[in-house]
Amino acid sequence: MxxxxxxxxxxxxxxxxxxxxxxxxxxxxxxxxxxxxxxxxxxxxxxxxxxxxxxxxxxxxxxxxxxxxVPDPIIFVDDVPVNGVSNSYVGEIDEAYLGSLKKCEKLWLFFNVATTEVLSGGMLSINRFVDIAIESAIDRQNTVVAVSGVPVSREAVKYKLFEERLPMVHFDWITEYTNPVAVKLFVPEVFATEFFTNALEQDHYRRWLKSRPDLEIIILNQNNELMPHPQHINPLLNQITKFSKIATAHPRYCTQSLALKSGLPVKQLTPLLPVMEFRRSVDRQRIFMLSPDVFTDPLTGITSEDIIVELKKILPDFEFVIVNGLTLAEYLELASKAMFSLTFGEGMDGYFIEPILSGGVSFAVYNEVFFPEYFADAPTVRKDWRSLLSLIEDVADGYASNPDLYNNISNELRELIGKTYSREITKNNFNDLIDGMVDHPAGPRTRQVELFDNIRSYLESEKGFRFHGSPGKKVVVTPDGLLVEHLGAEFYSVLYEIYERRDYDLDLDDGKEYYLIDIGANVGMASLYLRNRYPNIKRIFAFEPLHKVAEIAKRNVLANSHHVPIVIKEIGLSDNYHKATLEYYEDWTTAFSTDDQTLDSFLKNSEQGARSEAKFAEVEVVPASVEIREIIAAASDLRLAMKCDTQGSEFAIFRSLDAEGLLQHFDAIVVESHFKSPDELIGILERNGFELVVRCDHEKNVVYTIKASRKQVRD
Structure with missing residues (x-):
């Protein structure tokens, strides 16, 4: 593949x-x-x-x-065009309801999956949105709520695994028998591209949609990973209506960044949670409920099956039940009687939330896509699977044997959930959405975002890179076999610079052995690449001041075992000691600098829509000469090489090294110069006996790449 x-x-x-x-x-x-x-x-x-x-x-x-x-091309034998009159299920629907549909002036039309064989959280969520919509429509004159099915090639269905709030009416029937003036279409993200492609290709769909005087399309973004690419969906939407928006299920991706990247306004539409039967600890059974998701962590190799095996060792007297093949009623009963629950899926999903709503205790691994930030410190949430297993081993027996402790933990978790989820929150979100309010206005899809996407596509299709993961944990497999966790966005440019332009390749003497110093290591990509490329590099010291990024770098080092060690040092280098609270952007951490003033200059010239929201971190900065002197002492007779990419701090770093005479220990250096003339760096390197190759990379932001090597190396 x-x-x-x-x-x-x-x-x-x-x-x-x-x-x-x-x-x-x-x-x-x-x-x-x-x-x-x-x-x-x-x-x-x-x-x-x-x-x-x-x-x-x-x-x-x-x-x-x-x-x-499956023949080629794929032809599905049950994809028979449905005539609205001949659809047998329509005949079972109450005539009064069909009559109200025929006469309505305003129609809110939700699309849900037309299958009776699959039950998903997304389907249940749409069904509950319909319930909220019916309640809201009561206060709005001549407004009718309806449900239709996707794909539109399938017959309308009556659900078997849960109770539908409204009967499903085929879109053929809608387009043939209704003539509303104002229409709002609610389409799940995963079906949006196909639905609107069909809508434009089928004459009766296209005519009906384009003849609505007031038509708005709302894409239900229940999982940001399944959102169609703007290049695919926006041209379709623009042919149908000028009024489209995205309704996000999770506040973590209801952002201005999404609005700018997608070119559509964004509004939060919080899912409505089910009403659960509430049971305290004493009324629960020694059951550990597990979500049906199957996964392998690409960095650690741990699988859901491994975790289940460990859990059975930790709690041998518990019954472990994987949710599979249950109706909604059967699942809710299980969630209400199980002592514990664990989700292998999104984390902040029904398998985590619903047992807590019923008075239970759930466990999960935190991720930044679906969990609100305040769940990072929740008592039953940890940041990785090993830590979570240790937590369960430490506390599960105590929770199960102490009803007061169990109930207190459940109450604490329920209070956290209540900050994000309630019927009132969902109803207010929905009414605001209907009334035209948005949380983040649309903006043009920026050139920088397009550039990142194009670079990733090029690396994937032409250079053999493989990209996996979610927004909360992105992973790339490189052509030289590295498995690297990253934060996306600007990182794709870094890959291009390293593997395609070879910006960090060094002029090393094959007959010598080296210690490499990587200043501005970010997630460790350059260190890992250079270790693979140069067998005469015997040790690497990588400096990354931003804690979150340094932690990713450490995981990447562990995931790519090698006999040459990489030491991650969580400090920044400059020409003095200090601590500072600095601004950074998670998907643009390659632009992080301990020199905040020079970074501000760069950010003012960059496109805001290509970045996530700003965050702040406290960092420790030490003189470069102090750290490098220690490495020189450890290197003994080995020579040094350096890669330095610090977004403006390089001037202070090289002044510090030059003043102490430490550059004489280096044979090869590659340094990026940012935001001002590189003349000072060029002068320092030439004064220390290096031959230079200088290239201008970005004229507007004054970015240069300088490669320095010893004359005797070339000789």
Whole structure:
């Protein structure tokens, strides 16, 4: 499977839901074992199969031959065009309701998945939004709420696994028998590209949509990972209406950055949680409920199966139940009686939230995409799976045997959930959305965002890079076999600079051994690359002052074991000692500098829409000469090499090293000069006997790459 194939398939993957027979026969364990790329993917094995596997004719199970079952091109035998009159399910719907639809002037039309074989949190969430919409429509004259199905090629269905709030009416019937003046379409993100492609290709859909005097499209962004790319969806939306927006389920990605990147306004629409049967500790059973998600952590290799094995050792007297094949009622009953719950999925999902609402205790690994920040310190949440297993081992027996402690922990978790979720919050969000309010206005998709996307696409399709993960934990597999966690955005430019332009390649003497000093290490990408490239580098000292990024660098070093050690030092270098609280952007940490003034100059010239929101961190800065002198002492007879990319701090660093005469210990240096003339750096390096190659990389921001090598090395 080529990364370029994944990108081509992704915009249309929702159409693969049509073939329920393949999904019904899916064996997740067999699929992961036989298709290793699915094991470490951000999607569950079933979703991976739906999104990629069917198109590539992978088998869902050992005995099922997809090659024979799915012809090429894919034609689904049950994709028969549905006439609104002949749709048997419409005949079962109350005539009074159909009559109100025919006469309505304002229509709020929700689209949900037209299948009876699959139950997902997204489907339940849309069903609950319908409930809120019905309540809100009461106060609005001649407004009717309706539900239709996607893909539109399937018949309308009556759900078997949960109770629908309204019957599903096929879009064919809607377009044939209704004539509302004002329409709001609520379309789930995963089906948006296919739905609007069909809407433009089918004459009766296109005519109906374009003849509405007041038409607004609301894309339900329930999972930001499944949002269609703006290049795919925006041209479709623009052909239908000028009024479109995104409604986000999670506040963590309801941001101005999303609005600018997507070119659409963004409004928070908090999911409505179910009403749970409340049970205290004494009324619960020694059951540990587990979400059905299957995963492999790409950095540590730990799997959901490994975790279950460990849990059974920790709590041998507990029954472990994986949620699978249950109706909604059966699942809610299980969630209400289980002593504990653990989610392997998003984290802040139903498997975590709903047991807590019923008075239970849930465990999860924190991620920054779905959890609000205040959950990072929640009593049953940890930042990695090993830490979470240790926590469960330490506290589970105590919670289970002490009802007061158990109930107090549950109350604390429930209070945290109440900060984000309540019926009142959802209703207010929905009414604001209907009334045209947005949290973040739209803006043009910036050139910088387009550049990052283009670089990633190029690296993926032409250079053999493989990108995985979620917004909270992105991972790249490089052509030289490195597995590197990163923060996206500007990082793609760094990959291009390292692997394509070879900016950090050094002029080393093959007959000598070196210690490498990496100043401005970020997530450790350059250190890892240079260690692979130069076997005569015997030790690397990498300096990264930003704690969050230094922690990622440490994980990357652990994930890429090697006999040459990389020492991550969580400090910044300059020409003096000081501590400072500095501004940074998580998806632009490569632009972080201990010299805040020079960084401000750069940020003013950059495009705000390409960055996440600003954060602040306290960093420690020490004189470069102090740290380098210690490394020189440790190196003994070895020579030194340096890579320095510090977004403006390089001038103070090189002044410090020059003043102490330490540059004489270096054979090769590559340094980026930022935001002002590089003449001072050039003078220092030439004065210390280096030959230089200087290149201007960015005229507006005054960025230069300077490569320095000893004359005797070349001789």
């Amino acid at each position: 080529r990364p370029s194939d994944l990108r081509k398939i992704a915009p249309n993957w929702a159409s693969l839901w049509r073939n329920v027979n393949l999904i019904r026969n899916f064996d997740s364990g067999w699929y992961v074992e036989n298709y290793p790329d699915a094991a470490g993917h951000r999607l569950s094995p079933l979703m991976h199969f739906i999104r990629y596997g069917i198109e590539e004719k992978r088998r869902p199970a050992a005995w099922f031959d997809t090659e024979l079952y």
